[in-house]
Amino acid sequence: MTFYEGIITITIVSVATMLTRFLPFLIFKSGKLQSGYMNYVGRALPPAVFAMLVIYCFKGMSFAAPSGFLSQLIATAVVVILHLAFRRTLLSVAAGTAVYLLLVNLFFV
Template sequence: MSEQTIYIIIMAVATCAVTVGLRAFPFLLFGSGKKCPPVIDYIGKVLSPAAIAMLVIYCWCSTYRNSDFLSSGAGIPELAASLVTVGLHLYKRNPLLSIICGTAVYMILVQKIF
């Protein structure tokens, strides 16, 4: 085995162990048997809308990771496509429809206009 192959194997084991360890952390701490402390229960409940809202903001920001904000759309494609997604979802309540239409609007905007 080459040096690089050995490196890839060790690296794969390390990244997997750390990532899965992080994912398992709350379950190892509070998962077995007894009820978890009320404060953890509370954090778990408020965390999901908060984390998902955070991921939305993060996705918006990620678009401009490698490009200049003003010259590559200045947030207009994201804003327009997000409004389409949410508006359609409030109106029709069909997740797939909202996501496909929002993504289509976004693709058209970034490919043809911006």
């Protein structure tokens, strides 16, 4: 991607993000949602999208050799266990990333 393509991509992401924030203020007069359908999609999308994003993060995993997936698997397990135990986002993310950094840089080079 060239410099200008990067600028265009950032602009698109920025404008699209603004769109999701300004749209309701532009089209709805009050905070009472008229359509149960919108409510339903709005409730369903976030969990589905974050499941997709997790898959997106793991898309490059390869099962041909242990180095292709073991670090990610172990570090993800650390994140899940810590988060279920303490439910502190910072702790889970920091510890998981630290474990991953150690694994990929020291053990699975």
